[in-house]
Amino acid sequence: MRPDTGAALAVGLRATVRAVVTEDDTAMAMGSGAVPVLATPRLLALAEAAAIAAIAPYLDEASTSVGTAASLEHKRASPLTEELVVEAELTEVDGARLVFSFIARVWNPAEDLVVGAGSMERVVVDRERFVAHARPASVAS
Numbered sequence: 001m002r003p004d005t006g007a008a009l010a011v012g013l014r015a016t017v018r019a020v021v022t023e024d025d026t027a028m029a030m031g032s033g034a035v036p037v038l039a040t041p042r043l044l045a046l047a048e049a050a051a052i053a054a055i056a057p058y059l060d061e062a063s064t065s066v067g068t069a070a071s072l073e074h075k076r077a078s079p080l081t082e083e084l085v086v087e088a089e090l091t092e093v094d095g096a097r098l099v100f101s102f103i104a105r106v107w108n109p110a111e112d113l114v115v116g117a118g119s120m121e122r123v124v125v126d127r128e129r130f131v132a133h134a135r136p137a138s139v140a141s
Contacts, residue, residue, distance in 0.1 A: 008058050009098075009124075014089040015053035018107065019046055021082045038078035043086075043116050044070055047102040050088035051122060055098065065098065065122040066130065072118035076106075083107040084115060096124040 019025070025042045027033030032041055048067060055065060078084060085107045092099035100120050106113040 009055060009090075009093060011090055011093060013054045013058070014087060015050050016085055016087045017046055017050045017053060019084050019086070021078050021080050021084065023080065026080070035077070036080060038082070038084070038115070040072065040074045040116075043074055043104055044072050044118075044120075046084065046086040046104065047072070047088055047100075047116075047118065047120060048122075050086045050102060051090075051098075051100040051120060054088055054090055054100070055122075055124075059124065062126055062128065063124055064127045064130070065124050067120060067122050068097075069121040070118065071120070072116060074116045076113060076115045078106070078115055088120075091119075098122045098124065 021038045023029055023036075025038055026036045027039040028036055030039040030041055032039045047070075052065060059065070083106070084104055086102060086104040088100045088102040090098060091101050098121065100122065101118070102120065103117040104115040106115060
């Protein structure tokens with residue numbers, strides 16, 4: 001983290017991502033089901049993208065965040081071409097540990113259709129150090 005902006009990484013930061021469900025986003029394409037609707041792993045990836053976007057302006061070039069836990073309730077199927085809006089909000093900061101809540105909705109101002117919601121934990125790490133410590137399981141330490 002930037003030493004001069006560490007205090008800026010605070011509860012309340014939020015970001016939104018939008019996506020249109022494509023063939024590549026479906027459960028069939030991702031191997032998580034046999035239906036042509038938004039895959040649950042893709043929904044989680046969109047939530048992670050929103051969380052990352054919320055904190056990105058407050059991390060220096062050497063830092064990034066990595067996911068460590070997630071809880072997701074996928075409430076509604078989203079067919080091909082449906083447009084989604086996923087918002088993540090930073091709800092807890094405990095040193096490098098960050099907790100986010102998120103909600104995904106169908107982009108439809110006339111109706112509030114919730115697709116899914118949940119929470120996730122991410123940890124701020126030094127990018128190079130993190131990658132250096134990642135190694136195949138067959139390499140014992």
